[in-house]
Amino acid sequence: xxxxxxxxxxxxxxxxxxxxxxxxxxxxxxxxxxxxxxxxxxxxxxxxxxxxxxxxxxxxxxxxxxxxxxxxxxxxxxxxxxxxxxxxxxxxxxxxxxxxxxxxxxxxxxxxxxxxxxxxxxxxxxxxxxxxxxxxxxxxxxxxxxxxxxxxxxxxxxxxxxxxxxxxxxxxxxxxxxxxxxxxxxxxxxxxxxxxxxxxxxxxxxxxxxxxxxxxxxxxxxxxxxxxxxxxxxxxxxxxxxxxxxxxxxxxxxxxxxxxxxxxxxxxxxxxxxxxxxxxxxxxxxxxxxxxxxxxxxxxxxxxxxxxxxxxxxxxxxxxxxxxxxxxxxxxxxxxxxxxxxxxxxxxxxxxxxxxxxxxxxxxxxxxxxxxxxxxxxxxxxxxxxxxxxxxxxxxxxxxxxxxxxxxxxxxxxxxxxxxxxxxxxxxxxxxxxxxxxxxxxxxxxxxxxxxxxxxxxxxxxxxxxxxxxxxxxxxxxxxxxxxxxxxxxxxxx
Numbered sequence: 001x002x003x004x005x006x007x008x009x010x011x012x013x014x015x016x017x018x019x020x021x022x023x024x025x026x027x028x029x030x031x032x033x034x035x036x037x038x039x040x041x042x043x044x045x046x047x048x049x050x051x052x053x054x055x056x057x058x059x060x061x062x063x064x065x066x067x068x069x070x071x072x073x074x075x076x077x078x079x080x081x082x083x084x085x086x087x088x089x090x091x092x093x094x095x096x097x098x099x100x101x102x103x104x105x106x107x108x109x110x111x112x113x114x115x116x117x118x119x120x121x122x123x124x125x126x127x128x129x130x131x132x133x134x135x136x137x138x139x140x141x142x143x144x145x146x147x148x149x150x151x152x153x154x155x156x157x158x159x160x161x162x163x164x165x166x167x168x169x170x171x172x173x174x175x176x177x178x179x180x181x182x183x184x185x186x187x188x189x190x191x192x193x194x195x196x197x198x199x200x201x202x203x204x205x206x207x208x209x210x211x212x213x214x215x216x217x218x219x220x221x222x223x224x225x226x227x228x229x230x231x232x233x234x235x236x237x238x239x240x241x242x243x244x245x246x247x248x249x250x251x252x253x254x255x256x257x258x259x260x261x262x263x264x265x266x267x268x269x270x271x272x273x274x275x276x277x278x279x280x281x282x283x284x285x286x287x288x289x290x291x292x293x294x295x296x297x298x299x300x301x302x303x304x305x306x307x308x309x310x311x312x313x314x315x316x317x318x319x320x321x322x323x324x325x326x327x328x329x330x331x332x333x334x335x336x337x338x339x340x341x342x343x344x345x346x347x348x349x350x351x352x353x354x355x356x357x358x359x360x361x362x363x364x365x366x367x368x369x370x371x372x373x374x375x376x377x378x379x380x381x382x383x384x385x386x387x388x389x390x391x392x393x394x395x396x397x398x399x400x401x402x403x404x405x406x407x408x409x410x411x412x413x414x415x416x417x418x419x420x421x422x423x424x425x426x427x428x429x430x431x432x433x434x435x436x437x438x439x440x441x442x443x444x445x446x447x448x449x450x451x452x453x454x455x456x457x458x459x460x461x462x463x464x465x466x467x468x469x470x471x472x473x474x475x476x477x478x479x480x481x482x483x484x485x486x487x488x489x490x491x492x493x494x
Contacts, residue, residue, distance in 0.1 A: 030076045032239050036087060037069040038210065040233020044095040044118070045213075048225030060099040064117065066092035068124070072237060083130040085146055090155065093229045094118040112164040120157040120178070120187065120229075126150045126195045126212070140203050147196035150212055152229075154180055154189045184222045191218045191229065199235075206237035357491055360416045369491045370416070377489060380419075383407045384487040387445060394440035396448065404445070407487070408452030415458070420488040421445045423463040426479035431466055439463025445485060 043063035050057075070089030077084055097116040106112045128148035135141040157178040164171050179186045191214045199208025212231045219227040256265045261274035261281055268281030275282040276295075284293035290303035290310060297310030304311040313322040319332040319339060326339030333340040342351035348361040348368055355368030362369040386403035389396055396404070411417055423438035423445075442461035450456050471478035 032074040032241050034072045034074070034204075034206070034237050034239040034241075035070070036072045036089065036206070036235055036237035037067065038233050038235025039065065039067050040210070040231045042066040042093045042095065043230050044093075045228045045230050046225060048221075048223060050223060050225075057097075060097055062096045062098070064094050064096045064119075066094070066231070066233075068092070068233075068235070070124075074130075074239075077129075081132045081134070083132065085126075085128045085130045087124075087126050087128075089124045089126075091122050091124045091152075091231070093120045093122060093231065094157075106166050110166055112166050112169070115162040117160040118157075118178075119160065120218075121155040122152040122191070123155050124150055124152050124195075124212075128195070128197070130197075132201070135200075140201075142201045143199075144201060144208075145196075145198050146208075147194070150193045150195045152191040152193060152214065152218075154187060154191075157187060182220065184220055186220045188216070188218050188220070190216075192216050193229065197235075204239040206239070207234075208237070209234050357416065360491070362491075372417075372489060372491075376410075379410070380407070380487045380489050384485055387485045389441055389444075389483075392437075394437065394444045396444055404448050405452060408449050408454050411449065411454045411458055415455070416491055417458060418490050419449075419459050420490070421459065421461045422486040422488060423461070424468065424482060424484050424486065425466050426482040427466040427469070427473040428479060435463055435465030437463070438465045441485060 041063045042065070044061075046058070046061075068089045068091040070087055070091075072085060072087035075084040075086075076082075095118050097118075098113070099115075100113040101109060101111060126148060127150070128146045130144050130146035132139075132142040132144045135143060157180075158175055159178055160173075160175045162171075162173045180189055182188075193212055193214040193216075195210065195212035197208045197210045199206060201207075210231070210233055212229070214229040216228075217226040218229060221227070257263065257268070258265055258271050259268070259274045259281070261268070261276075263275075263277055263281040265271040268275075270280075270282035273283055276284065278295070284295045286293050286297070287300045288297070288303045288310075290297070290305075292304070292306055292310040294300045297304070299309075299311035302312060305313065308314065313324050315322050315326070316329045317326070317332045317339075319326070319334070321333070321335060321339035323329040326333070328338075328340035331341060334342060337343070342353050344351050344355070345358050346355070346361045346368070348355070348363070350362065350364050350368035352358045355362070357367075357369035360370060363371050365371075383403045383406060387396070387400045389400075407419075411419060421442045423440075423442035425434040425438050427434070439462070442463050446456070446459045446461040449459055466473075466482070469478075469482045470484070471481035473479050473482060
C-alpha cells in the first residue's frame with residue numbers, strides 16, 4: 001500500500017467526518033460548528049540504541065514548519081462550563097535534516113552537504129474536553145483550557161533529499177513518496193496521541209496555542225527505535241454558528257451508488273463498476289495492458305514500468321542496452337563491456353581488441369603499434385655488419401664488443417622493442433654442422449646482450465645454417481657475405 005492509493009480513501013474519510021460534524025450541529029441548539037487553522041513547528045522525537053547517533057545524526061535534525069486546517073464542533077456538557085470539542089483537521093508533520101561537511105569530512109565522505117525534508121500529512125481527530133473561564137456576564141468572552149486523546153490517520157507523505165557530491169560538485173535533488181504498511185522502512189496508517197489547547201474566545205473568534213504528541217511509534221525503521229510526532233503552534237478559529245441557534249437541516253435525499261465510487265447511478269456511465277469522475281464513473285483504460293492506466297501512462301500503446309510513467313526503460317545512447325544496465329548510458333557501447341565502448345588503454349585511437357600494442361601508443365596503420373623509423377632500422381643493420389666471429393667457431397671477435405654494447409644500449413632504452421637474432425653460414429661443409437654453428441653464433445650474440453643488461457624476453461636467437469644466402473656461394477667474396485648475423489627489429493606486442 002502506498003500514498004497514491006491511500007490519499008483518495010483518507011480524503012473520503014475527511015469529507016464524511018466533516019459532514020458528520022456538520023450534521024451534529026442540528027442535534028441541539030447549543031451545538032456550534034466552526035473552522036480552525038494554524039501554523040506550527042513539527043518535529044520527530046526519536047530514540048534508538050545506535051552508537052554515536054546523538055553526535056553524528058541527531059544534532060543535525062531540526063523541526064520544520066507546518067500547518068493544520070479543519071472543522072471543529074462544540075457540544076455543551078451540562079451548565080458547568082465544560083464542553084466536548086471534537087475536530088477533524090488536515091495536519092502536516094515531519095522534520096528536517098541538514099549537514100554541511102568541512103573540507104576534510106567532504107573529502108572522506110565524497111559529500112559537501114546533505115539535506116532531507118520529511119513531509120507527512122495526517123487527518124487528525126482530537127477528542128477534547130474543554131473548560132471555559134468566563135470573562136463576561138454574557139459568556140461570550142472566555143479563557144479556556146482544552147485537552148484529550150487524538151486519533152491520526154496517514155494521508156500522504158514524501159521524502160525530499162538534496163545533496164552536493166565531491167569531486168565534481170554533482171548536485172542531486174530527489175523527491176520520493178513514502179511507503180505505508182507494516183514492512184521495514186514503512187509508515188503506519190494510524191497513530192494515537194494526546195493534544196491540548198489554551199487560549200481566549202472573543203465572541204465567534206477563538207485564538208489559541210496548541211500542543212500535540214504521538215504516543216505510538218509511527219515508523220517501522222530498519223533498526224530498533226521509536227518515533228513520535230510532536231507539534232507546537234498557534235491557531236485561529238471562527239465559529240460559523242452561534243450558541244443560541246443552529247442552521248436548518250437540509251432534507252436528506254437518498255442517493256443510490258451501486259458501485260460505491262462516489263458517483264450516483266443516475267450520472268454513472270458504469271454504475272456497477274467503480275471508476276473516477278473524470279471518466280464518468282467508468283474505469284480508466286489501460287491500452288497497452290502494462291498495469292498503468294492511460295491517465296498516468298506517458299506511453300499508452302507501449303508496455304512499460306511505473307517508475308518511468310508507463311514507458312519502457314530508456315536507452316539514452318541507442319546502443320541496445322537499457323540505461324539501468326548500461327554503465328555508460330550516454331555513450332554508445334557494446335554488451336560485453338556493459339554498454340561502454342571497447343577500451344583504448346594507451347589512448348592511440350585503436351581499441352584494445354584491435355591494438356597489437358595495447359599499452360604503447362602507436363599508429364592505426366601499424367595495428368596500434370609505433371612505427372619503427374627507417375634510420376633506426378638502418379642503424380640496427382649497420383651494427384649487425386660489425387658483429388664478427390672467428391673463423392669456424394661461435395667466438396665473437398674483440399671488435400664486436402663495441403657494436404654489441406651500442407645495440408644493448410638501444411634495446412634497454414626501448415623496452416617495447418623485440419630483437420630476433422638470425423645466424424647464417426655459407427654452404428661450405430656439412431649442412432647439419434652449419435646449422436648448429438649458426439644457432440651457436442646467434443645464441444652467443446643473445447648471451448652477450450643479456451650480459452650487457454638487456455632483458456632476455458626482448459631477444460630471440462635462431463640459426464638458419466646455409467639457408468637464405470644473399471650472395472653467390474660459388475665465389476670467395478659471396479661466401480664471406482653469406483657468413484653473417486642479421487638483426488630483425490619488431491615490437492613486443494606484435
